[in-house]
Amino acid sequence: MFEGASSPRPHYPACPEPQLAIGTTKHSDPGFLTILLQSQLVSALQVFYKDSWLDIQPVQGALVINIGDLLQLVSNGKYRSNEHRVIANPIGPRISVACFFSRPFGNTSRSYGPIQELITQENPAIYKVIVIEDYLMKFLNSGLDSYRALDYYRVTKMVIEMDKASELKLNYIWSVLSFTSKFMYEIIKTLCVNSLT
Numbered sequence: 001m002f003e004g005a006s007s008p009r010p011h012y013p014a015c016p017e018p019q020l021a022i023g024t025t026k027h028s029d030p031g032f033l034t035i036l037l038q039s040q041l042v043s044a045l046q047v048f049y050k051d052s053w054l055d056i057q058p059v060q061g062a063l064v065i066n067i068g069d070l071l072q073l074v075s076n077g078k079y080r081s082n083e084h085r086v087i088a089n090p091i092g093p094r095i096s097v098a099c100f101f102s103r104p105f106g107n108t109s110r111s112y113g114p115i116q117e118l119i120t121q122e123n124p125a126i127y128k129v130i131v132i133e134d135y136l137m138k139f140l141n142s143g144l145d146s147y148r149a150l151d152y153y154r155v156t157k158m159v160i161e162m163d164k165a166s167e168l169k170l171n172y173i174w175s176v177l178s179f180t181s182k183f184m185y186e187i188i189k190t191l192c193v194n195s196l197t
């Protein structure tokens with residue numbers, strides 16, 4: 001086994017009423033890569049692709065490779081992690097063997113960021129550097145949210161683009177406001193002066 005690899009065996013009991021159960025919720029794997037030997041028994045793994053769920057049919061002797069969030073981060077978004085889920089099934093138990101390639105265990109102060117060689121002026125870093133400890137906390141706390149831990153590390157640039165019509169409208173509102181406030185100021189001044197004299 002490589003450093004940073006773990007190999008749990010997800011075990012899914014048969015579900016008598018799958019229509020009432022969730023199975024595993026939609027998620028992307030937090031590490032770099034996951035190599036999966038799917039149970040041949042039943043098709044239960046689904047990948048979210050172009051707004052719909054696709055069944056990943058088990059193929060005899062084939063391994064499924066899932067790209068994880070950390071690979072998306074270090075490749076500066078060139079490789080995209082996939083969102084997947086496992087649906088509940090009346091046939092089972094289903095046992096698959098997953099090998100997660102994540103990060104060296106025990107060293108939670110380790111940091112990762114987009115690979116320097118991939119960063120140019122045309123392709124600036126779209127992710128900040130993460131510290132594993134902080135990232136894992138965000139991952140564990142994200143629960144059923146659709147906002148992923150990785151999303152917290154996006155470099156966001158607020159670009160406010162305004163079309164000509166909105167700009168004209170804004171200028172108009174601004175001039176009306178400043179005229180009104182000048183007008184109001186003059187009225188208040190006159191009232192004050194009058195009341196004092």
Ligand SMILES: O=C(O)CCC(=O)C(=O)O
Pocket residue numbers: 010029036038045084085086096098
């Ligand atoms: O059991 C499977 O087919 C997928 C398991 C999985 O997505 C996971 O353990 O992260």
Ligand SMILES: [Fe+2]
Pocket residue numbers: 027028029034084
């Ligand atoms: Fe997964």
